[in-house]
Amino acid sequence: MSTTTSLSADELGSAAQRDRHRRILDATYELAREGGFDAVQMRAVADQADVALGTLYRYFPSKIHLLVSALVREFERSEAAFRELDVVPGDTAAERVTFVMQRTTRGLQRDPRLTEALTRAFMFADASVATEIRTVVRLLTAMLTRAMHPGRTTPPTDDDTTIARVIGDVWLSALVAWVTGRSTAAETGAHLERAVSLLLRD
Amino acid sequence: MSTTTSLSADELGSAAQRDRHRRILDATYELAREGGFDAVQMRAVADQADVALGTLYRYFPSKIHLLVSALVREFERSEAAFRELDVVPGDTAAERVTFVMQRTTRGLQRDPRLTEALTRAFMFADASVATEIRTVVRLLTAMLTRAMHPGRTTPPTDDDTTIARVIGDVWLSALVAWVTGRSTAAETGAHLERAVSLLLRD
DNA sequence: GCGGGAGATAGAACGTGTTCCTATCATGGC
């Protein structure tokens, strides 16, 4: 039997297993931060996490699963941080969304190699990583719709979701362009801001 | 000396070289159409194009360059086809842009494996492929701004370019989602259409 | 205590992208 999705942290029985899981993601994060996508080599991750190569593959069925799982963990942290921040500054939806995007983007730009590794993994992922990808998309959409309507309890409308998804699309493309050196950080920010103001003129 | 960009067709001296170049791209196209990204194996491409492996690498410095160059060729064909089509149907910019996008998308969906190969290569490309990537972006933006303002001779405004780029971003994300099985062809089309009507309400 | 089984380890082995090397070939200048 070969699993096709990564084991999630909660469905791991023993404490030792949860700890291995965490060590693997920590090692991935660290290697990616230092050397980007190419430096995240499966043997290196296994070494640094102090597990055998076979064990690494038991927890994460491929390098892409591994990196996208690391991305999920980062996004969960980031989304939780925004949820705790009960006042997103800005008077209009456009301003608040721009704030959320720019802050997230700046966070990513602080660790270019890490961002490169996570972004490329995300973009290269195929159907077998669909579960993890969906989680990322869901978290991002949630962050954006919350910024559009702070404090609202009713679920977002279809229009809101579409707008959030379009902004997410633009953001991802901008990230890819930045990661691959096709645009500077400033251009990325400017394009994002123009796109948001086009989509959220109210 | 190792080149970092692919040799473009025009800067190849002899007819024999231009022919090798074409044979290589033809083989790439064929293999991708039949088996997708994984089937485009460098040894297989070299065999089918009837060149040595070393020659293949002299023309295209990596598998990604190779696939993105194939994408450039397809896009050039497609853009030329739209330019010849002097009347794009539709009364509004939104309708015309939607027409162009849907027709292109349907063309891609006719060869899912080819699309998967080209899309994943495009998304995985790193800085060394920037030249080719820029060409694709330029062609796509040109196609879209032309659809927005058919028959216009003055260059597109900044706003036009931004809108075209955002639509391009959404289109690419939708393509990735479709290629990786996260969304169906119908959902892809619907999302695209919603995005265009949000961006081009006039 | 103890035997059995799931999960872990160490490391060999395999496939494919990439590099490198050498012999051969083609071509343009004399």
Add this chain to the structure above:
DNA sequence: GCCATGATAGGAACACGTTCTATCTCCCGC
């Protein structure tokens, strides 16, 4: 015609993702 030089063929070699095998360890039910 002949030579110098760069391009191509053919194939070995290497790196890293992935798979496989053999062995070990630890925990659970008895």
